[in-house]
Amino acid sequence: MKKIDAIIKPFKLDDVKEALTEIGVIGMTVTEVRGFGRQKGHTELYRGSEYTVDFLPKVKIEVVVADHLVDKVVSTIVAAARTGSIGDGKVFVLPIDESIRIRTGETGEGAV
């Protein structure tokens, strides 16, 4: 089992959601977050007003899947979230030791 964390541009959320649904991923956790990577610190000009880019609004998607699905899920997220410009985000893959479905007490991949 692996957990996949994807930090993406907010407007790509619906695309990523739909693309994941297409390949059969049925559950995910979505959080609005703020963060920065290489974009921090520089100044931008928005409609004539200058401002320093600090935290940028992002969306974090968390999905837990069986090991054999990891590559497919990652490539789907990457394809749907890519715009080619800076700030497209990151994907992280983390090991998961255990998962438990609270209602039934099931454990392991069946609980995902």
Add this chain to the structure above:
Amino acid sequence: MSPDDLLTSSPNARARALKRLGFENPTAASANLESLTPTPRDAELLAPVVPRLLAELASAADPDMALNNLERYAAVVDRTVLYRTLAEHPGAAHLLVRLGGASQFLADALRRRPSGLAWLLEPSTMRVWFPDDFAADLAQSLQAFPAHPARLNALRRFKYRHLLRIGARDLLGDADLSVSTEELARLADTCLGEAWRMAEADARARYGAPLDGDGEPTGVAVIGMGKLGGEELNYSSDIDLMFVYGADGDTAGGPEGRLANGEYFARVCRDLVATIESVTEEGYVFRVDLRLRPEGRLGAIALSLDGFRAYHRERAELWERQALLKARVAAGDARVGARFMDWARATVYRPGLDEGIVPAVRGMKQGIDRELGRRGESLASNVKLGRGGIREIEFIVQALQLLYGGDDSWLRERNSLKALFRLTERGYLAPDLGRALSHALVHLRTVEHRLQLLHEFQTHSLPEATLELGRLARRLGIESRPAAAARTFRARHRAVTAAVHRAFVEFFREGPAPVRPRLRLPGLTALRATGFADPERARQNLRLILEGRPLVPYAGALRAALERLYPTLLDALWKSPDPDEALNQFERFLSAAGPRAGYIELLAGNRTLLDGLVRLCAGGDLLTQLLITQPELLASLADETALTARRTRAGLRAALAAVFAPATPPAERRDRLRRIKQAEELTIVWRYLLGVTSIERYAREMTALAEATLQTGWLLALGAQVERHGVPRDAGGRFVPAVIVGVGKLGGRELTTGSDLDLFVVFGTPGPGDGMTDGEAPVDAHTFYSGAVERLAGALGDITSAGVAFAVDLRIRPGSKGSGFAAALDAAERYYEDHGDLWERQTLTRARLVLGDRGLARRVRAMLRRIVYGAPLPASALKEIGEVRTRMELELGKETPGRLQVKLGRGGLVDVEFLAQALQLVHGAGHPDARRTSTTAALAGLARVGALPVATVAALTADYRFLRRVSTALRLLGARPTDTLDLAGPMPTRVASALGLASRDAFLAAYRERTTAVRQAFDDVFEADHTRSQADSSQVERSRQPSSAGHPRPEPGTRHPLP
């Protein structure tokens, strides 16, 4: 109560404060504010934003709705993230409130896709998007979705995202009506293109490719009609479509068999419409209206080209022909589309004056009158169909287009506003009337646009309730309380509709039965004998001069003066070098001068002036055009001394000083700048046409005029900036200066009539943290000068009632997209060193310091010298320049056997320019003598340093001169697009006579000989055979592609959408 207390005060006190801010329902607003901050943590996060938010809300078109929408939006997102964004991002509060306060449907669209906000807050989002940008974004949005249903959803998400972007820019005032409606049409085109590809691919996989009778593959084109065709789509417009396929036949056959083409394309088109129209969980793309097709609802969904031909031959009515005025290929098979458009043009625009149109148009007009009589009450508030509404303007435009577009192809314009502009430009509408109608159309279309923006309903009726009308007025930018805004709007709207209706009635008024002219028109034989090549046309023109154009009648008082003028006119015409053209242009001038009998009197009384005018009329469209916009200049032509004096920069500057006369309002300054510039240009052109000046001297004078105008515009721009921000100063309190660098023709002192001014602005590098202005609203030097450059572009390039002075082109400036319009000296140098492409270095061979601080100018010149001539270009890099040239020729020049391109075509001006510039880059480093900015001086320099043989340079210089004269003649003769020479039309003959060559054939032979020689010289330098085969478009980065070396894409603010 201070805004900060609002969140914590009692509900009653809060309601009272909100009432004062302009909320109609303060109790609801108070409740909304409360639910924005359900927890103390939310209140704490929102508190710093509250003052700004309240100010924004108070100025929203409908504060109640704005706050309501903000609350509903906050409810579907993470408040922590939202409130921090509101606090940190300079545009967030403004955007959310503007959107929510003016458009319920856009606010709903955003709430359904809340994550779109972050995208709207990216700088790169909020700009004009071009078809390429749309296509690339769509491809990206769809790439993850090969399966049909998911693809439909992704297409819809794409559409709503861009709808929000276009709407936001519109509501924020970043895009005017023409830009927004044009972008909506591009969005529709992009979606239609995708729907077509999907439908076609699916059908092809089932039935095989459709083939015509000869077994050649054929396809279907999607024709946009109405507002889509005119690229003036509203938010809620249905899109009017027709489908045309190439020819009947059968498909090649596939797994599901074989179909007749008609059936196959009907299937493709039904699929296409379903892709666009069907409602999925993500909404729909557009609503489609197919009723404009032949036979309307009863007709086949797709018809072959022959089907269209037959229908229009046999049964089409005038209104159907009129509807074709707007036809445009929106998507689909480009070859079929082009054939359809050829046919449509020939059907709509028939050569000669079709007298039958006038009664038919009158009949349609009476239909409108009857409808107004019957439904007048209910149409009173209808901005489209009511008295003085949009339909009346469009009717005038289209009637004139049908009448005159056959002979004057410049009138064939689908967009109503642009068509009005061209009709005025060509003199079919008197300047005052044309301006008034343009102004009215913009007003009415904006009202319609803002009406529909609220709920996306296709409504055209003004609301009756004062409050609602007031909110509409506020959406239109009238800043007062709703009741007062409603009053202001009513008065403005009444004035506009009254003026339009008056013009409409006036336009179609039946004049008194034509008085039989007391003067006889000369017979055809007589006309032929006196030198008219086309006596029919000449006779027609003479009749028009005496009787007036249909639907563009002269006032009766004019007729007497005309009759006095008539005999002298005939005499002057017979003596002119090109009687046909002189008479054509003279007729245009007269009809444009309209009822101003004074000019005719002036001409009738001054034989020298009349002779001069007729000679000028023979010399070109452009001059007549200048006279049409300012007939009062006619008097200046009578002044001999003014015309023989050289035009110098100092003299021109003195003339332009009138712009700064005290107590002149800013708008009047801009108009005066335009009028003086046009008057001076008229004189400069006149001197050239009458042979007083050579082509070089003419270009020098035009350049001097441009420099003087630039200086005036720059002073206007700086004045406005200083008033607002003060003066930028460095740490020592010293002024941070700037200079204007001219490139392109301005840099090379090679301007001709109609040239843009290519330039960029560099300012002195202030120390870190320095360079702030010392006025009320301090900004840094970069912002100060960026703003000044934008103002400069507007001061010179905006179209006002007086036209334009110069279009300013800022695209060749150091710095990436979005980095402002001016660059600090050190930033410019860094940019060129780190990111400058070869083509940019090449354009800098023409860089010349035009005006500004001398000390800084020296440093900028030194910087440019380091960049351009610091190290010699290795001869191997010539290949890259050669490739760019090849692409320009193929992609922009697009010569055909019947159409030459003097600038970009084979052996054209650009060949010489590229050759000179490339060699300058190679040899200039070691030889300062080769670093001249003008092409001919550069060539001479290259000869002196031994880079080119003297004989080659002499030949190239002569050829270049010849091509410049051809290009100038084409511009003066009004050829459109500029620098194209259609061999089929009368242009070659007219250019020949302008150049003093004996005949059309002599001119074309000279042209061929010279361009062949130029291309040979070019190939000798670039080894073109070697480079040609390797030209590879994909090697060049898209946003800076070499078709952009001379012509990068336009950017907002630098060009007006009108031609």
